[in-house]
Structures are given as structure tokens and as C-alpha cells.
Amino acid sequence: MNIQAMAQDIPVEGEHVIEGVDFITSGDQYLTFLLAQEQYAVDILCVEEIRSWEQPTKIPNAPAYIKGVINMRGIIVPIVDLRLKFSIGEASYLETTVVIVLTYQSEESSRTIGFVVDAVSDVLNVDSVDIKPAPAFGGCVGQQYIDGLINSENKVVTILNVAHLQEVEKHRLHS
């Protein structure tokens, strides 16, 4: 039918390009944050919200890096301290300490977990070609958590794999 052809010609809201304003950026956007002095980044589409630190309810016999659970608008969200999990810096809870709540939607399920970081810094636009593989030279962040490295000015930002971050390691009682 012609109507369909006509419908395609009708501009959709949000598709307009205004000159001088970069509406549709090239590449993906990443939220960068600090663990001690190091910069890390996660896919911004996974970020549910950024909250200030509050004392969570403890989960009995959980590993030290799992700080407990909080109530986020009626959802029970576990809180993982990334500094403890990756043993980077000190796990101190100051006014700038924030929790980045990430939701990862896999095919079967979706999971929402909050991660404690020292500070949120920036949003980066990155072309996928600019992401370089991370050299496997040890470090305290496991290789499976790292998607790659990007150069931002004169610093290096590590891109973390949200899917792997969300996987809670099965911990046994008294482990």
C-alpha cells in the first residue's frame, strides 16, 4: 500500500538533526568512575541510577565485598563494594562515595546490583575501534571482568564487562 511508503517519509520525533549540536554521537557511551585513582567505565545503557552511599542491611555469612542489600523503590538490591572485590584502594565511606546501580538484561533474566565506587567522573563517547585489548599482565582485576582499555586524554580507562560483574560468585557458608 502507498500509505506505508508515505508513513516512512514522515519524520519521526527525535530524528531531527540540529546543526552544531551533536545529538547522535558516534560509538557507544560509557560512564566512567574512580576506584582509588584509577579510572573505570561501564556501558551507560546498563546504568539504572547513581545513589549516594547508605548503610545496607547485612546478608549473613556473605563475603566481605558484598555489603548487604538496600531497598530501591521496593526492589531488594544487593550492594557490592568494587574496591573490596578488586582490592583497589581503601574501602572508606565518605560523602563522595556513591553506588552505581547497574541492570543487566540477559536473555532469561535481568539482574540489578549496586556497586560502590569512590566517585563518578564523566561520560565518554567511544568508537568501538578505539577500544584496545587489555594486556594480560596480572593486576588485581580478573581478566574476565575487562572488556578493553581506552585512552582518554593522557589517562587509561578500563572498560568493565557488566555481564560478568553481575554474576554473583556462588559462595558457600563459612567459606
Place this chain on the structure above:
Amino acid sequence: MSVDLSQFIPSFLEESFEGLELMETGLLDLQPGDNETIHSIFRAAHSIKGGAGTFGFDNVTEFTHLVETLLDEMRDGRREITNKDTEILLESVDCMRLLIESARDDSEYDHDKVAKTSIRLSETLGCEPATGSNSSSKNGAQSNEVNHTSGFSIKFIPEHSLAKTGNDPIFLFSALAELGELTICANTQDLPGLMDIDAQELYLNWQLTLYTKVAETEIKEVFEWVEDECLLELVPIKEAADINQALIQNNESVCKKEEPTTVNKVKNQPSIGTADAPNNLNDTNNEVDEDKSKTTKSKSKSKSDVGSIRVGVDKVDSLINLVGELVITQSMLSELGNDFEMDKVERLTSGLEQLLQNTKELQESVMRIRMLPISFAFNRFPRLVHDLAIKTGKEMELVIKGEQTELDKTVMEQIGDPLVHLVRNAADHGIEIGEVRIANGKPEKGTISLDAYHQGGNIVIEINDDGAGINRQTVLAKAVDKGLIDSNATLTDSQVYDLLFEPGFSTAAEVTDISGRGVGMDVVKRNIQALGGRIQVESTLGKGSSFKVNLPLTLAILDGQLVKVGTETYIIPLIAIVESLQIDNKLINRVSGDMVLYRLRDDNVPVLPIYQLFDLATQCTEIDNALLVVVEADGQKIGLMVDDLLAQQQVVIKSLKDNYQQVAGISGATILGDGSVAMILDIPGIIHMALEQAQRAQQVKNVGNINAATELCL
């Protein structure tokens, strides 16, 4: 244009199951001459058949057709309603359920059973030939005709106005052509002169020859829609000679084979308005059919596990009302907040109170949506008791009370099987045979009653029978026999009845196919406990037994006792708590090294400090005068030592598994009034944990002892 029919399959299935239930209840109450009931049974069967036809569940349609025919005869009074027929119909309902279930799950069904029942149905229908079995016992008719006929000679003389009603002979012919080899011959004798032709009239008639193996009824079905508007003659062609003759006749007739098509075109063109419309319709139908067959398989499966609830309009209306009120309160509050001054505090407080009221009511209404009357679970019992009465040869009746009592859908689904078990037991073990009953001065007919009512925040389901009761001595003897108890043990009545729930325990003298294997009662108890409920037994020898099942109204909300340990708040399910007490120094006993026992009347309850179990920091480590919450699960009592007892309140259970994982000793979490999260303790889990911990500690000690021993030797 095409409608995806598969989206309606779940509702069809749901309606069908409801229809089956209706049929079953109707059949059980069926009395001769009760036309209203037969009508309603017939209607249910008819809509199942119709629906199944639409969705292409042919086996359901075929089978239901037989049932419907039998019902039809009953409805018209052509057939007496006998017990035998009712039995067959009940069996058919089972088969229909099997068939529909198999259509739902896309799985295989018990072909034998369905075939047997359908043969029985056909036989029943066949034994009264006067009642026109030719259309109903299709199978029989078919096989007969297959042997003798190779085709039909059909004379089709439509009325002139046929085309006006939207029927087009071409469709009929193409439908016939699908059934076999078709020769069409049009008779143009009636065709008026060109000037006199009315473009909307149909002047032709046809002589058709169809070589086919299908039954006459199927051919008639093709003409179903035009039956009243034409003259139709079907003559079976029996022998080869006939066929030849027919062929010769055809050749001799006025027209040639090609002609009908051209004539049809002539007819078609002027009557575009009438002929094209059905054409389109037909196309869409075909499309829909194809679509459906493609999607049925994939969709019906994925949707079958997503349950749905039918909610009464009144419940939805009350929800809408409440939301309306909530909106009003909200706008009132936001207006108040716009320019707030201290002298408006009073209005603010009243506004907040109103908000609280609204939220509470809203919560209640939403919860009520999940509630269904327990009749959904009770509905199957009349049939069950009816069948059991026949199987056991005992006379009994079922009395159902309180079927309007509402219960959470999830609880309802899971309580069905345990209830079936209890009713079976009552029928098999409880009710005595007629002579014994009369000898004992009881009415010959036994009574089993099901009763449901609310009690506090719980629902109680009682299964009573006026049978023999539980013989304490038999149970005790059996238990001693099985080594469950010591022969000298003195047990209270309730302890004796508890033995019934031991795995493998049965007092039935012989195993029947109804019950007596001793599997089951333990499962019943476990299922009920899994729902957070409990079961009590009362019995008087010779008078009958009573099983009381106590269930929480809903699984989503739980009555809990809030306790404090260190800085954390935990919730202990109220149903698990035996009692809470302050520890009396004198009643503490330390046994086998470091195990702490607390003497609670006759029981010695092991004391388990929660701060140790969960590795928490607390100041209250002293056992003297500490608070002890005695809880019970799986028959094991345990004392949980806590810092403080807080309020009792209802909490909404939230899963930890969604975003985290199952945690040992914790059954879930909830959100308290201040927005913080509190963990709900899993009592059976905690007992299990404590046992494991104790075992580990013992192992460590043993290893230590061995080490010490070896050192000594050295």
C-alpha cells in the same frame, strides 16, 4: 488483515477447562427430566467443540461431536437418562480433558483411553438406530461406505437467488474437488435470453460426479450453507458399471467439460458485489488458518505456564475507586505543599492520615485480586467421591461448606493434591461398608464433609468423615512394628496421630488402588508445611475423624515477629514460633562439652545464638537472662537467642534470588516501615545450618583428639 488466532488459544483453553468442570458438576447432579442441567451441559460441550474447531484441534472437535450428539438426544427427550450414560459421559469429560491438555502442552495423550471411550459412545449412540445414528456414528458409516462406494453422482439445482446470499457455487465445487476427482457439468437450459438476464440471479444447475472415498456426510457438509436454497440429490455410485454409465451420461449431456467454467465466468462478472466478497473472506480465512497452524505449536507452549486470573468486575471497580481517592488525596497534599505555613499542620496531618488509609485499602484490594473462592479447589471433589463410592462399593455423600471462602491462588493450586489425598483416605479408610454402619447404628450412607473458613489470618480447611475413626491401638502396634517407637512409650493422642504422617506408614490391612500404600500422608504433611501451614488430626473411635488444615491466606504476606540482633533486625515467621521467654539461669544445662540446652517443661531445647550463627557483632553475648524465641520446624524445637523482641507485624515477602542468590538460613527479605530492608529467617534452614555447624565442630574436635593422642604416643 489477518488476525493471529493463536493469541486467543490460552483463553480458549481456560474456558474449555471451565466448561469441562461445568459439565462434570452438571453430570453429577443430573436427574432425569432436569432439562436445565442438560441444557447447560450441552452448551458447555458445544462451545468447546466450536472453539476447538476454530483453533484446529480436530481430535477434540471429533470427540466432542460424539458427546454432543448423545447430549442432544437427551436434551430432545429421545433418550432416557440412565446411570450408564452418565458414567460414559463422565468418562468422556475425562477424555476431553486429556485431549485439550495434550493440545495445550503439545504432547501425546492416552490414545487407547480416548479410542475406547469414543467406541463406547458410538455404541451407546448406535443402540438406538431410530435416533438417526447416521450422522453421529460417523466412523461406522464411513467404514461401510468405503467398502461399497467409489463416488457419488450429485445433482445440484440451486435457487435463482443463491448468488444473492453470498454463496458462490465455484467455492462449493473447489471444496468438492479437494475430496476427490470431480467432473462438473452445467445445465444451461434455464438460462433466459440475454435481454432478460438479471445479473444477480443464478440460472444454472449442475450435474456433478465425484469419485471419492469420503463419506456422504462430508459431502453434505460442503453444501451445509446452501442446503435450504437448493435441491440436492446424492446418489452413491456403487459399481464400475455405474461409473461408466455416469460418465456416458455426462458425455451425452448438453454441455462439455469446459463449459461450466466459462458459464461461471459470465455469471461471476456481473455479480461482483456478491461473489467477490466471499472470495476475499475465504482468502483471509485461509491465511488465518495457515498462520494459526504455524504459530500454535510455539505459542501455546510458551504461554501455558503463565497463569492468568479471572477477576470479578466489582473487584476491579473497587480498585479504580480507590485509585480515584488516592489521586484526590495526592492533589490535596500537593496543593497544601505549594505554600505551606505552620498553621496548616493540622490539615497536613489529616491529609497524611487519609493517604495512609487509601494505601492500606489499595493494598487490600490488590491482594484480594489474587484471592479466589475455594470452590475452585473443592469442585473436583464431588466427582472424586462419586468415583470412589463406585470403586469401593460404599455409599457416601459429600457435603461442602464455605466454598466461598477466599484463598490465594498460589496456595489454592498447591493445596489441591493434599486435599485429594485426605478425601481419598476418608473414603477408603474412614467410611465403613454399609452393613457395618447399620450394625453400629449409623445411617447406611456415609458422609464426608469439606468445610473452609477463616480463622484469624489463616484459612482452615476441615475434612471430616463419620466413619470408623482412627484406632489408637492399631496405629501404636504398627508403629512399634515398624520400629518408629518403643513398645513401652506412652504417647498422647496427638503424638499417636502424628505417626500417621511418618513416611511409609499405613494401617490399612490391604493395599487397594485407592490408598493404603502408606505413601502420601508424609507428602501431604510436607506440602502443607511448604505452604507455611500445619495439619491437625482429631478422631473418635467409631464416630469419625477430622483433619484440620491450617493455611496462611497468602504466600506474599507473612505474620512476623521482629527481633533485634546487634544492629540488624530479623523477622521470625509467627507460625514457627512456639513461645518467647526470658532465659531462667536455673534451667540452662550444658551437656557434652559446649552444647547448651534449655529445659522447657519436658523438652530440652538446644539454644542457638543468632549472632554466632550469622557472625554478627553484638553486646548481648551473655546467655543469662537473654531472650529466647523457641521455634519449631520438622518436629525439631530450637531456641534462638536474640537481643531484643520488637513488634509483631505483617510483612511482604520479597525474594533475594531475583538479584542475588539464595542465602542459607534466610527465606527472603522485606521492607520495613522506615524503608530499610530486614531479612526473614528460614527456620528449617537455620536448624539444618546449626546441625551442619555442630557436625563440623565435632569433626574438628575429633581430629584434635587424634592429634593429641598421637602426640602422647610419641
